[in-house]
Amino acid sequence: MGENLVRILDGNTFVVSEKTGDIEATPIEPAGLFSIDTRFLSKWVLTVNGERLTPLSYDDLQYYEARFFLVPGMATHYVDAKLSIIRERAVGSSFRERLTILNHDEVPVDLEVRMDAGSDFADLFEVKDEILNKKGEIYTEVESDRLRLGYRRGNFCRETTIAATGGPRYDRNGFAYSIRLEPNEQWQVDVDVHTAAVGPGGRDLRIGLQAHGHERLALQHDLEEWIAAAPKVNCECEPLARTYKRSLVDLAALRFSPVSLAGQTLPAAGLPWFMTMFGRDSILTCLQTLPFTPSLSRTTLRILAALQGARFDDFREEDPGRILHEMRYGESAAFEEQPHSPYYGSVDATPLFVVLLDEYERWSGDSALVMELERETRAALKWIDDYADLVGNGYIWYERRNTDTGLENQCWKDSWDSISYSDGRLPGFPRATCEVQGYAYDAKVRAARLAREFWGDPAFADRLEREAAELKERFNRDWWVADGEFYALGLDPEGGQMDVLSSNIGHLLWSGIVTEERAAKLAEHLVGPRLFSGWGVRTLAEGEVRYNPIGYHNGTIWPFDNSFIAWGLRRYGYAEEAATIAQGIIDASVYFDGRLPEAFGGYRRELTKFPVEYPTACSPQAWSTGAPMLLIRTMLGIEPHEGHLAVEPVLPVGMGRIEVLDIPGRWGRVDAFARGRLEIDRLAA
Known part of the structure; x- marks a missing residue:
C-alpha cells in the first residue's frame, strides 16, 4: 500500500483514501470503501469550483475516524488561500462524512461544491489481482433525496446509498451544491453512505453487523471500555x-x-x-x-x-x-x-x-x-x-x-x-x-x-x-x-x-x-x-x-x-x-x-x-x-x-x-x- 494512503477501519468496514480524503481507485492504489469483501465506493472526489483540493494535514483521530484539512488549488499556489475545507470522516455500520467550508475573505464568495461518486463493486480478490471482470449489471438510480448505486448478478446484490443534508442536486455521477458564503461565514453538510448486501432470500447480510455500535459516541465508548479492560x-x-x-x-x-x-x-x-x-x-x-x-x-x-x-x-x-x-x-x-x-x-x-x-x-x-x-x-x-x-x-x-x-x-x-x-x-x-x-x-x-x-x-x-x-x-x-x-x-x-x-x-x-x-x-x-x-x-x-x-x-x-x-x-x-x-x-x-x-x-x-x-x-x-x-x-x-x-x-x-x-x-x-x-x-x- 502506498505511503500516501490513509486507512480508517472498524472491523467489517474500512476506507482507504488519499490524504485529501478523495477515493480514486487505480490498480496501483487500491483505494475505496470496503465491506464484506466488496468495494462499495471506488470514486469519492471532492471539488470546489471545479478544482481538486490540496491537503494541508490530516488527523488520524481514532482507528475509525479521520479529519482532513484542505485548501483549493495546487500545492504551488495555495499559500494565501481564502477558503478552508475540512472533511471529517468516520466508519462504523456505515460511512459518514461531514464537510465544512470556511470563508476567510473580506468579500462574499460563490461556490460550486461537488462530490463525484461511483462504485465498481469489485470483489476484493479482483482488486488484489488487478482484474475486474464483472458478469452482472451495475445500475444507478437518481432519486430526489438520494443516489443509489447498485450491482446485481442473479440473487447476489450489493448497493451503496448516498444521502446528504442541505438539499443537494443529485445526478448519476454524484451530487452538488451551489452556495454563497459571506465573509467569515461557514457552511456545513453531513453525508451518509449506507451499504447493503442482499443474499439468497432477499436478506440483507449486513443487518446486525454493528460490531461496535452505530454512532461515533458508541464507537468511542467501546474503545474506552476495551482499553480500560x-x-x-x-x-x-x-x-x-x-x-x-x-x-x-x-x-x-x-x-x-x-x-x-x-x-x-x-x-x-x-x-x-x-x-x-x-x-x-x-x-x-x-x-x-x-x-x-x-x-x-x-x-x-x-x-x-x-x-x-x-x-x-x-x-x-x-x-x-x-x-x-x-x-x-x-x-x-x-x-x-x-x-x-x-x-x-x-x-x-x-x-x-x-x-x-x-x-x-x-x-x-x-x-x-x-x-x-x-x-x-x-x-x-x-x-x-x-x-x-x-x-x-x-x-x-x-x-x-x-x-x-x-x-x-x-x-x-x-x-x-x-x-x-x-x-x-x-x-x-x-x-x-x-x-x-x-x-x-x-x-x-x-x-x-x-x-x-x-x-x-x-x-x-x-x-x-x-x-x-x-x-x-x-x-x-x-x-x-x-x-x-x-x-x-x-x-x-x-x-x-x-x-x-x-x-x-x-x-x-x-x-x-x-x-x-x-x-x-x-x-x-x-x-x-x-x-x-x-x-x-x-x-x-x-x-x-x-x-x-x-x-x-x-x-x-x-x-x-x-x-x-x-x-x-x-x-x-x-x-x-x-x-x-x-x-x-x-x-x-x-x-x-x-x-x-x-x-x-x-x-x-x-x-x-x-x-x-x-x-x-x-x-x-x-x-x-x-x-x-x-x-x-x-x-x-x-x-x-x-x-x-x-x-x-x-x-x-x-x-x-x-x-x-x-x-x-x-x-x-x-x-x-x-x-x-x-x-x-x-x-x-
Whole structure:
C-alpha cells in the first residue's frame, strides 16, 4: 500500500483514501470503501469550483475516524488561500462524512461544491489481482433525496446509498451544491453512505453487523471500555509503551464479526486484503494476546468450532473436524469462482485450535467452554490422525485437492516458493513442514489434560500422551539434520529432508517437541548471524540458496514469528536469547511509529540505520499487533501455574522498569513488575 494512503477501519468496514480524503481507485492504489469483501465506493472526489483540493494535514483521530484539512488549488499556489475545507470522516455500520467550508475573505464568495461518486463493486480478490471482470449489471438510480448505486448478478446484490443534508442536486455521477458564503461565514453538510448486501432470500447480510455500535459516541465508548479492560503497561522503555498502546488500539480495530454469527468477534487477519476471519491467524493472535484480551479467545474458539468441517469437499478442501483457513463473502465466493465459503486449506489451524482451548482454560479457568467444545476438540484430534496423515507415517502432510484455486503451501509460510531444499529446488507433494508436527504434539499433550481433568476420560488421555511421546521420538529421529545441527524445514514423501535453516525451528521450541539436549543448538542458531539480523530472526537463514532479505517468506523478518520464537526460547530456559530477540523487535517498532508491520526486510542491522519496509505488508495486521503482548509475557516470564500467576522476569539489558497492572485470569487480577539489568550488571555476571 502506498505511503500516501490513509486507512480508517472498524472491523467489517474500512476506507482507504488519499490524504485529501478523495477515493480514486487505480490498480496501483487500491483505494475505496470496503465491506464484506466488496468495494462499495471506488470514486469519492471532492471539488470546489471545479478544482481538486490540496491537503494541508490530516488527523488520524481514532482507528475509525479521520479529519482532513484542505485548501483549493495546487500545492504551488495555495499559500494565501481564502477558503478552508475540512472533511471529517468516520466508519462504523456505515460511512459518514461531514464537510465544512470556511470563508476567510473580506468579500462574499460563490461556490460550486461537488462530490463525484461511483462504485465498481469489485470483489476484493479482483482488486488484489488487478482484474475486474464483472458478469452482472451495475445500475444507478437518481432519486430526489438520494443516489443509489447498485450491482446485481442473479440473487447476489450489493448497493451503496448516498444521502446528504442541505438539499443537494443529485445526478448519476454524484451530487452538488451551489452556495454563497459571506465573509467569515461557514457552511456545513453531513453525508451518509449506507451499504447493503442482499443474499439468497432477499436478506440483507449486513443487518446486525454493528460490531461496535452505530454512532461515533458508541464507537468511542467501546474503545474506552476495551482499553480500560486491558492491563496497563507502564515502563521506562518508551518504544515498548508506545507499541503496546498502538497494538491494543489496532487489535480493537481488527475485531471482525462474521455475517452468520453477528455480535461475536474474532481478530481479522489484516488490512487491506485480509479483513475477514482466518483460522490460523485468529488463533495465533489469541495465543499472543491471552494475558491482555482473553475475551477474544473465547469468541474465536466458539466461532471456529461453529464452522468446523463436517464433510468431504475437494473444492473447499473440507474434511470432518478440520478448522477453516479463510472465509469470504464477496461475489467470487458466492458463485464458487474461488473456494473461500469457507475454505479449509490449512494444516495448522486444526491442531492450533486444540492448543488455544487448553491455553485459554489455563488462563481463565473457563471449564464450561472446555465441556461445550469437547465434541469439536475430539473431531479436531481425529482429523490429525485420520485425515492429515496423507503418507501413513504419523506426520501431518498437505497436498491441495483443489488444483485450480487452492493453496499450494498450506502452512503459515504459504507463498509458492517458501518450502525448498538446500539446493533451491522445490519439493513435490505431499509436503510436511516441521512446525506443524510440533503443533500436533502440543495439541495431544494439551488434549490429554483436558480429557483427564474435564471430560472424565483417562483412557483417552493415556492414549494421547502415548501418541505424543511416540511422535516426539519419531520426529527427533527423522527431522534432525545432523551435519547442520538443526531440524529440517520439511520432509518429502520419500523421507528426504528439506535441509534449510529456517525460523520454523523456533516454533518447535514453543510446542515442546524438541529434546532438551538439542535445544541449546537451536538457541545458538536463532540468535546467530545467519538467522538473527539484529532487528529480528529471518524467516530463512542468510546463505541459503533462496535467501532474499525482502523475499516474503525467504528472508524477511516477521514480528509475529519472532514473538513465538522468543516464547519458545523462554520455555526451554534460554531467557537471555529470548530477551535479545525481544529487544530487536522493540527497537524496530520505533521506525514504524509503534505499529509493527506484517514483515520487514531481513538486512543485517549494521547495513541499515532503520529496518527496511516490505512494500506490500499488511498494516495493521493481527498477529503483528499481538507480537508486543507476547514479548511482554515472555520477558516477564508470566505463566499460569496451579491456579495462580507466576512471574519470573528476564529483561533486555538497559530496558528499565516495567509494570503490567491488572492482568486478568482465574486468579482475578494481579500485577507483575520487572526491572532490566544495567550494562554493568551484565558485565559483572
